[in-house]
Amino acid sequence: MTLSTYTPGLYASFKHQTYTHRQLVPVPSKGLLRIERGAVRTVTWSDQGTAITLGYWGVGDVIGQPLSGVEPYQIECKTHVEISYIPANLCDRSLDEIFKHIQQTQALFYILRTESLRDRLLQLLVWLGQKFGREVAQGVLIDLRLTHQELSEAIGITRITVTRLMGRLEEEGFIDRTRPQYIVLTSRL
Known part of the structure; x- marks a missing residue:
């Protein structure tokens, strides 16, 4: 399993929301979401309506439409999930998690290009x-x-x-x- 460089003290005051398996997480237009417990997948759709998985994310990962730039953007819970919101003005505190997000996205892109x-x-x-x-x-x-x-x-x-x-x-x-x-x-x- 991958370990996060997440520092709990930085996010202790952020409000945590809980969601159940298969529930959709509301996507904020600004700021990011940090997964405190559980796993989610992010999804978009092609013009023909085909679902496209953008990634699977777990504890310590940060996600959000600002990291993706893709519309539509949906977050689906794969397990029971606890998520905290990181306001846009504090996202600079999450650089390690953002870099990890980029690395995971690149790893998935590599997998997709396997013939x-x-x-x-x-x-x-x-x-x-x-x-x-x-x-x-x-x-x-x-x-x-x-x-x-x-x-x-x-x-x-x-x-x-x-x-x-x-x-x-x-x-x-x-x-x-x-x-x-x-x-x-x-x-x-």
């Missing part, structure tokens, strides 16, 4: 495991409930292709999906 669809999916799963994973007996459990549709939206391929590739990765021994919507990266990786 082999199988490798693209596997790289996304490894990235999610590093960010949201926890050790279990079989390997690393990605501690997010992810649908094949959400995975397809994250890497720009069809849901059917994700389903087929997930089966292939399981046959090859890279993942274990004995529990629906939970993915374990096996120690084979």
